[in-house]
Amino acid sequence: MRQSIHLTQTDVLNYRTCPAYAWAMRHRPDIVPPDPEHVLRRDDDERRVESVARRRFPEGVAIDLDDPAEASRATELAIAAGACVLFGASVLTAGGVYARADILHRDAPGADWTLIEVTASTSVDAELRRNITYLRIAFTQAGFSIRRAEVHHLDKRYRRNGHLDLQHLFRADGSVTAWSEEHWSAVESDMESSLRVIRDADQRPACGCRSKTRGRRCPTFNAFHPAFPAGDTVFDLVSINQKRLDEALTRGVVRLADWPSDLKLSPRQRWQVDAVRTGAERVRRDPLRQFLDTVQFPCYFLDYETYQTPVPLFGGVGPYQQVPFQYSVHILHEDGELEHREFLWTESGRSSMRPIAEALRRDIGDDGSVLVWWKGFEGRRNQEMAEAVPDLADFLLGLNTRMVDLMEPVSTGLWVHPDFGGSTSIKKVLPVVAPDLAYDELEIGHGSVATLRWKQCVVDDSPPHGIDPQEAFDHLRAYCRLDTLAMVRIWDHLHALAGVDQRIATLSGVS
Numbered sequence: 224m225r226q227s228i229h230l231t232q233t234d235v236l237n238y239r240t241c242p243a244y245a246w247a248m249r250h251r252p253d254i255v256p257p258d259p260e261h262v263l264r265r266d267d268d269e270r271r272v273e274s275v276a277r278r279r280f281p282e283g284v285a286i287d288l289d290d291p292a293e294a295s296r297a298t299e300l301a302i303a304a305g306a307c308v309l310f311g312a313s314v315l316t317a318g319g320v321y322a323r324a325d326i327l328h329r330d331a332p333g334a335d336w337t338l339i340e341v342t343a344s345t346s347v348d349a350e351l352r353r354n355i356t357y358l359r360i361a362f363t364q365a366g367f368s369i370r371r372a373e374v375h376h377l378d379k380r381y382r383r384n385g386h387l388d389l390q391h392l393f394r395a396d397g398s399v400t401a402w403s404e405e406h407w408s409a410v411e412s413d414m415e416s417s418l419r420v421i422r423d424a425d426q427r428p429a430c431g432c433r434s435k436t437r438g439r440r441c442p443t444f445n446a447f448h449p450a451f452p453a454g455d456t457v458f459d460l461v462s463i464n465q466k467r468l469d470e471a472l473t474r475g476v477v478r479l480a481d482w483p484s485d486l487k488l489s490p491r492q493r494w495q496v497d498a499v500r501t502g503a504e505r506v507r508r509d510p511l512r513q514f515l516d517t518v519q520f521p522c523y524f525l526d527y528e529t530y531q532t533p534v535p536l537f538g539g540v541g542p543y544q545q546v547p548f549q550y551s552v553h554i555l556h557e558d559g560e561l562e563h564r565e566f567l568w569t570e571s572g573r574s575s576m577r578p579i580a581e582a583l584r585r586d587i588g589d590d591g592s593v594l595v596w597w598k599g600f601e602g603r604r605n606q607e608m609a610e611a612v613p614d615l616a617d618f619l620l621g622l623n624t625r626m627v628d629l630m631e632p633v634s635t636g637l638w639v640h641p642d643f644g645g646s647t648s649i650k651k652v653l654p655v656v657a658p659d660l661a662y663d664e665l666e667i668g669h670g671s672v673a674t675l676r677w678k679q680c681v682v683d684d685s686p687p688h689g690i691d692p693q694e695a696f697d698h699l700r701a702y703c704r705l706d707t708l709a710m711v712r713i714w715d716h717l718h719a720l721a722g723v724d725q726r727i728a729t730l731s732g733v734s
């Protein structure tokens with residue numbers, strides 16, 4: 224037993240994912256893959272939002288020490304010196320529980336305390352409620368008299384208008400006070416169990432995800448099960464739920480090709496199973512032709528890259544609103560000529576919303592279809608731009624009425640291919656159509672990296688060491704251009720599948 228290990232909020236969170244994961248995070252960090260990009264970004268968002276929330280308490284004293292014992296001691300000293308608002312106040316209990324509160328405050332020395340947890344979320348979920356209950360328990364065990372608990376979360380209805388209005392950016396949810404009282408003993412019990420698990424280095428709890436859906440596995444799964452079957456298994460069936468998976472596994476079915484005929488499947492799942500069984504693509508020619516007939520020339524193949532921040536950077540924008548900073552458009556004319564236009568906003572300190580709307584107005588004419596991959600996303604961006612740039616609203620909303628979703632033949636089963644694996648992602652479809660157009664050969668090959676790089680070069684004070692903004696902008700242009708060129712190639716391929724002649728005169732020459 225290692226008594227020196229302190230319990231943290233993260234340990235309990237991991238324990239609730241599963242005891243084996245909590246144990247691995249403490250004792251086998253070598254088998255835990257590095258956090259993916261989106262987790263790193265979320266952590267960064269949390270830090271930024273916490274620092275903005277602190278501005279509402281100008282008298283606050285920051286503790287901000289990593290070492291639990293030092294942070295706890297500094298908290299005691301600050302309170303002894305009369306501090307009534309503390310940022311990062313920490314306690315380390317005699318029982319080995321460490322807790323750090325985002326904001327701890329009271330009206331006057333000697334009064335009871337209020338615990339505040341700040342979150343970059345726009346709502347309060349069960350995890351946050353359990354977390355603040357953990358804090359209440361730990362601070363109470365350390366001798367604090369806690370009167371109230373609050374979660375301060377972002378208000379998704381907020382729209383920035385000039386300077387940040389901190390009063391309206393955040394909403395305080397005090398209902399967690401009653402919740403924490405009601406669930407006190409359950410959370411306390413989780414804390415005790417978590418502490419036992421992380422303190423026993425020799426006793427690894429069993430990993431029980433062998434029969435669970437992929438979404439329920441933690442990142443250590445492959446390390447615990449290196450020989451687990453991969454490929455076309457029942458675990459790979461698109462949108463499979465635990466009930467259906469249990470039914471298949473109970474009958475000893477692991478390969479998708481062996482799926483029992485009496486076990487229900489959704490249409491998309493059925494297409495996937497059939498494609499695995501036959502190993503061949505399926506094309507419904509007539510409806511595919513009808514779909515292609517709806518498209519009018521000139522065809523504008525359009526794609527946006529967007530960023531979103533929890534704290535809006537510019538006027539008219541709300542928390543996590545997706546704001547386009549770049550687009551690429553390939554324009555296919557009726558005579559087969561193909562041209563390319565693009566726009567990338569690189570100026571810091573000013574919103575990209577109006578410049579991008581004006582550039583679109585220049586590049587997209589009044590006639591013809593606008594082809595996108597998943598129109599819900601681009602359509603919503605056009606609506607938001609129309610609200611932010613009202614003088615171009617008619618044009619922007621008009622793009623939506625002209626929009627054709629090129630994903631539709633795949634999502635509605637007009638074209639099914641075994642290599643799609645049930646997915647409708649353009650990154651799964653493109654290799655079937657045009658293996659010569661590869662995202663992994665680009666410096667920037669994924670939308671999340673594109674957003675990160677743009678923010679580093681345009682929004683942040685300075686890009687990280689080794690990132691040259693001009694080079695990064697070139698890579699961003701290449702990435703976005705590939706997205707729309709991919710759509711052109713898929714468009715061309717759909718015509719071939721439907722048996723419709725559609726010559727694109729300069730396809731091979733356009734990049």
Ligand code: SF4
Binds near residue numbers: 429
């Ligand atoms: S894969 Fe599942 S059971 Fe195994 S450690 Fe991760 S969460 Fe726990």
